[in-house]
Amino acid sequence: MKRSSSIISVLLFAVISTVNSCPPSDRAALLAFKAALHEPYLGIFESWTGTDCCHNWYGVSCDTESKRVAEINLRGESKDLFERAGRYGFMTGYISSEICKLTRLSSITVSDWEGISGEIPKCIASLPFLSILDLNGNKITGEIPADIGKLQRLTVLNVADNQISGSIPASLTNLSDLMHLDLRNNKISGPIPITFGRLRMLSRALLSGNSITGPIPASVCLIYRLADLDLSLNQITGEIPSCLGKMAVLATLNLDCNKITGGLPSTLLNSAVGNLNLSRNALQGKIPDDFGPRSYFTVLDLSHNFLKGPIPKSLSSASYIGHLDVSFNHLCGRIPAGAPFDHLEASSFMYNDCLCGKPLRAC
Numbered sequence: 001m002k003r004s005s006s007i008i009s010v011l012l013f014a015v016i017s018t019v020n021s022c023p024p025s026d027r028a029a030l031l032a033f034k035a036a037l038h039e040p041y042l043g044i045f046e047s048w049t050g051t052d053c054c055h056n057w058y059g060v061s062c063d064t065e066s067k068r069v070a071e072i073n074l075r076g077e078s079k080d081l082f083e084r085a086g087r088y089g090f091m092t093g094y095i096s097s098e099i100c101k102l103t104r105l106s107s108i109t110v111s112d113w114e115g116i117s118g119e120i121p122k123c124i125a126s127l128p129f130l131s132i133l134d135l136n137g138n139k140i141t142g143e144i145p146a147d148i149g150k151l152q153r154l155t156v157l158n159v160a161d162n163q164i165s166g167s168i169p170a171s172l173t174n175l176s177d178l179m180h181l182d183l184r185n186n187k188i189s190g191p192i193p194i195t196f197g198r199l200r201m202l203s204r205a206l207l208s209g210n211s212i213t214g215p216i217p218a219s220v221c222l223i224y225r226l227a228d229l230d231l232s233l234n235q236i237t238g239e240i241p242s243c244l245g246k247m248a249v250l251a252t253l254n255l256d257c258n259k260i261t262g263g264l265p266s267t268l269l270n271s272a273v274g275n276l277n278l279s280r281n282a283l284q285g286k287i288p289d290d291f292g293p294r295s296y297f298t299v300l301d302l303s304h305n306f307l308k309g310p311i312p313k314s315l316s317s318a319s320y321i322g323h324l325d326v327s328f329n330h331l332c333g334r335i336p337a338g339a340p341f342d343h344l345e346a347s348s349f350m351y352n353d354c355l356c357g358k359p360l361r362a363c
């Protein structure tokens with residue numbers, strides 16, 4: 001009698017502890033994920049012991065109802081780690097495809113470890129609940145999985161500062177919930193998909209520092225919420241679509257260091273854009289005389305192009321010009337006077353054909 005009751009209590013205990021802890025299959029997948037990584041300084045994986053991976057495993061969180069692993073959040077530059085260890089982390093190894101067995105994952109952040117290499121497991125594209133994928137700041141190679149577009153709940157895709165190659169997959173523009181796309185500083189080549197404008201929820205598109213070729217698709221202007229478009233330091237050709245200047249909330253437009261030709265669209269000078277860098281392209285023609293009270297620029301950098309003609313008089317009617325750079329063009333004529341110019345230095349205007357007047361020599 002006594003014996004059987006103790007067996008029952010043991011069984012009961014086993015049942016209760018399985019109910020409260022993560023499923024053994026999730027635990028096994030986490031341990032296999034960990035086995036492919038090596039983190040020598042902080043010892044974050046030392047906390048990955050015991051049966052309940054939902055409890056006190058550093059960076060692991062579970063869904064409160066299903067008890068399935070919902071988040072992996074490991075940041076090499078996390079403040080919390082820094083406070084504990086007094087240094088930022090470093091990790092080598094690769095992201096094991098075992099991670100794809102965690103089919104309830106909604107968020108994967110394995111960022112700023114500098115040393116993680118290998119490829120993004122292709123199976124990541126079949127995690128049905130994935131909303132955040134942040135692998136920023138590692139040494140990841142290979143391509144963005146071709147069927148990334150299957151991640152219908154993805155809102156954040158950040159693989160910046162890695163060594164990712166290949167082109168932007170056509171399926172990416174199927175990510176109808178995507179809000180934040182950061183592919184900066186990789187080795188991505190090929191064009192921006194012509195259907196880019198299908199990313200209707202996108203607010204930040206950061207593609208700077210790659211080898212992207214081809215034109216800026218005009219469909220970008222359909223992205224009503226786009227606030228920040230950074231295509232700088234690529235090999236982009238063609239003209240600047242003038243519809244960019246008609247976008248409701250586009251505030252930052254960085255197209256510097258590309259091979260963009262054609263004229264400077266007048267729409268851009270009197271738009272929501274307040275941070276405009278078009279430096280180091282092959283823009284031709286005159287600066288349109290279309291500044292006005294809506295022109296409010298913290299940065300307006302048109303340097304290193306082939307612009308000619310005068311600096312338009314309407315620039316005096318701009319509400320604000322914080323930093324202006326028109327150096328290294330073929331501009332000529334009197335620099336207009338007015339409040340927006342009072343603080344500007346000669347370097348803003350140097351290396352043109354024949355500009356004159358304050359702050360350069362008198363005309």
Ligand SMILES: *[C@@H]1O[C@H](CO)[C@@H](O)[C@H](O)[C@H]1NC(C)=O
Binds near residue numbers: 149170171172174
């Ligand atoms: C985008 O999604 C649609 C509908 O799910 C699918 O038919 C199409 O093949 C997808 N496009 C790409 C390029 O994956």
Ligand SMILES: *[C@@H]1O[C@H](CO)[C@@H](O)[C@H](O)[C@H]1NC(C)=O
Binds near residue numbers: 232257299323
């Ligand atoms: C504009 O882009 C150029 C080239 O990338 C860069 O050197 C410059 O600092 C940028 N201008 C501003 C004001 O940030």
